[in-house]
Amino acid sequence: MASLQQSLKQYFGHDRFRDGQEEIINQALLDRDLLVIMPTGGGKSLCFQLPALLKKGVAIVVSPLISLMQDQVMALQDNGINATFLNSTLDYTEVRRREEAILAGKIKLVYLAPERLVSEKFQQFLQLLTSTVTISFFAIDEAHCISEWGHDFRQEYRQLRQLRFRFPNIPLMALTATATTRVQKDIITQLNFKNPAIHRFSFNRSNLYYEVQPRQKRTYQQLFNLIRRLDGSGIVYCFARKTTEDLASRLTQDGISALPYHGRLSDEVRSNYQNSFIRDDVRIMVATLAFGMGINKPDVRFVIHHDLPRNIESYYQESGRAGRDGDPAKCILLYNPNDEYKINYFIKQKESIQEQKISYQQLKKVIEYAETNYCRRIIQLSYFGERFRGDCDGCDNCLNPKEFEDCTIEAQKFLSCVARCNEKFGIKHIIEVLRGSTSDKVYKYGHHLLSTYGIGKDKTVEEWEYLGKSLVYQGLLNQTEDSYKILKLNKDSWEILRQKKQVKIAVENTNKNRVIHEYHPKALEVELLMQRLKKLRKKLADQENIAPYVIFGDSTLKIMAQMQPKNLKSLAKLSGITEYKLNKYGHYFIEEITYFLNEENLTVALPTTTQMKTLQLYQQGLTIPEIAKERGFAVSTIITHISELIELNQSIDIDKFVLSKKKEVIVNTIEQMGDQSLKTLKEKLGDNYSYDEIKLVKAWYKRMKN
Incomplete structure (x- = not known):
């Protein structure tokens, strides 16, 4: 039997696994129940696709959207892998033809929606399948949809709990890019996992650059200038349907190909627009939240939020549609504090008071993200329970660091107040004590009698709140993850109180120094060849009516442009080249590289x-x-x-x-x-x-x- 690395190269063209993939695949081959929380771009799909090819029988993959399953099946088929989907786009005759191929053992992966999987008629088909070619495992993609605590809960996903009872001996694998601790527990409970192996990876996507810009009055001009300066495909997210249409129309008039996307368009129009974007026929998609989960386009180079998102999880998901291929991408939020009022209006429409309360807390966290002077990843990742120390070198605040002021005395006052309140209260209450508030709560607990009562009247509520949050961001003070956000002293807190540690707090730096990166003339030749290879890829993709990235990803083209292989043998050694694709496309790309290198006018005069x-x-x-x-x-x-x-x-x-x-x-x-x-x-x-x-x-x- 071939090693996992050999199988990886044979089927997918990769030379090595990404972090965690090999262990997950080995456990899948041992029939373990698995919960995989892996960020977008981390290689989740491979974790069930490769074991499906190596195990006996057929793997059943649950996918929430038709476009998503069709894209994945198309990519697998273009790798020479026998995969298929069953959904409402197929007529009865085609469904029967595909089911016959599945029962004949000709298919290794079957993608379908949860509604079809749990239908009584299809359950009969599955029972027949188990007694013939067998089912290797069930893989549930976008598994956060199964939890009512997930950001995209879907009632039809809840019915998947039937799988364990109807097929008790078939392993289950649940995969998602985002899941808080609460959602993870709910997935395990709902699917009735047996002693599952849980693989939870860092939510940090180091290839993404995060930036927040104040949204200007001439917002369109700001957006237009941004897009003109950025390369590649991009998504612009908007709050309102009308905004998507206006922006897409104006961008198109100004020479940037763009389309609107929102929930009121017909299914056919949305599908056509989405295909235009995926196949690089249009550069920009201006969309509401209706556009998202079904996008299997790995080479989105930027995501711009025209309006404030409703919560950190949504922002992480939406911005995370950039750079799924692992190459650098930009995520830019245009922030206007007035967006808070628009979102508050929609929160008030919720019938449940508890839902309103949760939504307000989530909105507050997004505003915190937009307004922080510290590493943006600290706030983003803390939402998922992940501690991050900052200095990410991949956000505007870290690349243009603020100046720092010594605030040790103020920090000692704040921490002393936390200690005297017995570490049982949140930031708001501590500030009330420091500022000498006469609120009922302060008097109820006798905190008006504390030595720290009123010692902070010289600072505003906002200044104390910023100091408290800064202490939490820097890990100098702990804060509980529940809704109460109770402050707790840690080792660093006590060192500050004992005058053994200084505290410095970030302030706005008006003297930003820009780093000049070294320029390499050789990079020009690589870039020129890369553009030629992209044009060839697009031409081949149009001939086959598929998305360009299905042929080769940008990372593979970049390696080709750098290594410039002269023959098929050299090309075969590059990452991303399978034997199937080598035979199908290899000669086209070798021909293009050879032609490029032999051109008489290739020599480029160097700049002064x-x-x-x-x-x-x-x-x-x-x-x-x-x-x-x-x-x-x-x-x-x-x-x-x-x-x-x-x-x-x-x-x-x-x-x-x-x-x-x-x-x-x-x-x-x-x-x-x-x-x-x-x-x-x-x-x-x-x-x-x-x-x-x-x-x-x-x-x-x-x-x-x-």
Whole structure:
């Protein structure tokens, strides 16, 4: 029998397992019940797909959305793996044909919705299946849907509890990307697991960059500028349906392909729009929360939240749709404090007072995330019960750290008050005592008699609250995970009280220093080849009517562009290349790489030192005015640098500086008038076109003609 590593390469083209995958797969092969909580992009699917191929019989996979199961089956089939799905898109004849193939032992994985799985008619089919080819195990994907405490509870998932009673000897595997401790316990209880192996991984996704920007009054312009500076596919999440339509329409008018997505569109339209996005026919999806779980697109490079999400779990899920391939991606929240009032309105519509209370607590946590001066991952991960010390090097606060002030004396006052209140109260009560409140609660517990009563009148409630939260963020004070959020002293707390430890609190830093990353000329050649390989991949995908990533992921194309294999034997050694895909697509990509390397005009003139410095800042996403400010030059000088870099065939996207419809008009004018001066072209084009725009397009046109 082949080793697990050999099977991994044979079926999926990977050279090694990701963290935890091998142990999970080994336990699945031993017929253990399994609960797997693994963040998006961690490789959950492989944990049930590979054992399904190695075990006798067929694996039954429960998936909540039609689009999700169809995408996964398509990807498996393109790896030469016998997988199928059964759902409402198939007519009776096709369902019967697929069921016959399953009973004949020709299929290793069957994807279906929970409603079909628990239906009486399908249960009869499963009973027949157990007595013929056998069922290897049941895999329940998106398992948080089974819990009423999960962020996306679905009543039909609750019926899956029948599986253990009807098939007591068949192992169960539940998988999800997000599950609090409460949800984990509920999943185990509902599915009646037998001595399950629980695999819970860190929720930290280090490839994602998190940033919060104040939402400006000219929000569309802010969003448009952001998208123009970012590369690749992106999702923009909005609170309201009308906003999705308005933004998608304006982006399209301004030359950025975009589509709206919301719950009031017909199923057919939503499906068509989603396919357009997945297959790279459209770059941006502007969506409400109706768009999400069914997206199996690994190469989303950014997610922007136009409005404040309702809770941390939703934000983690939605922002987590970026970078599922493990490559760097950006998650940006445009924050306006007034969003709180909109969300409060919807919370008040809930009938249950308890649900309202929970929703208010969740909203408060999101606001805390948006307003913190500390590492954003501290707040995000604490929601899932995970301690994180900060310094993630992957959020705006860590990359642009705030200045720190010595607040040891204030911290000693705060911690002393916590101690004198016997560590039985939360931040709000401690602040009331410090500020000398005359509230009934303070007098009820006799806290007006404490030595710390009223010693903090010199600071506002907000200042004390920020100090208390800062102590918790830094691990200098503990806070219980229940709804009461009781403060508890720890070892560090006592060291502060005994004057053995200083406390420094972050404040806004107006002097932010930007790090300049080193530029490597070789990276240009790799980037140019990468773009060529992407175009080839898209062409092949369109011919087969599949998503481009199904052929090869971006990470595999990047390795091809870096290693530049000259033959199929060399290509076969790269990660992500299975024997099946090598035979099916290999010669196309070898041909493209060979053609690229043999081109006569491949040599690219290198920029001068000053041009290179401008190029470095451009590659970091700065606008032309920002580059000019950073370098201490006039904007016109930077425009000249950019124009020269374009002519030198450097990798610069002119669409980030000039709208595509304007570029088209300028090009037509140049073709009509010939190589005229900027002044002559400007007189012809009129006041709607600036000298800078004409200069950039003229450089781009010259490069394209050469």
